[in-house]
Amino acid sequence: GAVVSQHPSWVICKSGTSVKIECRSLDFQATTMFWYRQFPKQSLMLMATSNEGSKATYEQGVEKDKFLINHASLTLSTLTVTSAHPEDSSFYICSARGGQGTDTQYFGPGTRLTVL
Amino acid sequence: AQKITQTQPGMFVQEKEAVTLDCTYDTSDPSYGLFWYKQPSSGEMIFLIYQGSYDQQNATEGRYSLNFQKARKSANLVISASQLGDSAMYFCAMREGLNGANNLFFGTGTRLTVIP
Numbered sequence: 001g002a003v004v005s006q007h008p009s010w011v012i013c014k015s016g017t018s019v020k021i022e023c024r025s026l027d028f029q030a031t032t033m034f035w036y037r038q039f040p041k042q043s044l045m046l047m048a049t050s051n052e053g054s055k056a057t058y059e060q061g062v063e064k065d066k067f068l069i070n071h072a073s074l075t076l077s078t079l080t081v082t083s084a085h086p087e088d089s090s091f092y093i094c095s096a097r098g099g100q101g102t103d104t105q106y107f108g109p110g111t112r113l114t115v116l
Numbered sequence: 117a118q119k120i121t122q123t124q125p126g127m128f129v130q131e132k133e134a135v136t137l138d139c140t141y142d143t144s145d146p147s148y149g150l151f152w153y154k155q156p157s158s159g160e161m162i163f164l165i166y167q168g169s170y171d172q173q174n175a176t177e178g179r180y181s182l183n184f185q186k187a188r189k190s191a192n193l194v195i196s197a198s199q200l201g202d203s204a205m206y207f208c209a210m211r212e213g214l215n216g217a218n219n220l221f222f223g224t225g226t227r228l229t230v231i232p
Binding site: 034043049093095106108 | 223
């Protein structure tokens with residue numbers, strides 16, 4: 001199946017710093033990627049939909065200036081958490097729609113962010 | 117209203133037995149897709165099975181089958197011959213419309229524990 005990678009898999013940072021998370025589709029081109037966050041023992045909440053070459057579409061309540069998303073190529077999308085605070089600590093997961101016309105979304109392994 | 121409802125926060129099953137995880141959905145769109153994902157403790161979301169709203173037959177993938185009852189708007193996952201490695205969170209999800217760029221709505225998940 002299609003493979004999506006994320007880097008880093010975990011990161012610890014100080015409050016006030018910015019963190020960039022990369023999401024790559026390894027064996028297919030993804031015109032659309034999605035970013036989710038998941039709090040412990042909760043479901044995935046969609047943050048934004050990222051389309052290659054255009055601005056991301058953010059869900060209601062998600063601050064676009066805090067969570068910067070760039071989808072510069074068909075295989076790479078990045079999420080930057082700017083001026084991170086402890087409440088931003090979460091599990092961030094990206095997904096990409098599978099290539100070859102499939103309807104399936106394939107997920108990356110996730111990035112666990114801890115802000116001290 | 118919730119798009120996806122999973123009413124079982126936790127389920128237990130004896131190894132080698134079958135188990136059904138419930139999922140009901142709510143949509144007025146005649147075109148939609150239903151997905152099941154498995155999330156082990158490591159965090160990655162693993163795609164299990166897909167059912168399209170126009171599919172006549174229930175989807176099957178190895179030990180996984182989807183009991184699709186359109187009139188009742190339910191899409192239960194059946195896992196046959198449970199294995200210890202099946203212990204994980206299971207999420208039901210739905211995408212409305214035929215556009216693969218539409219996002220997935222996730223249920224709250226069911227934690228399955230397989231007992232030796």
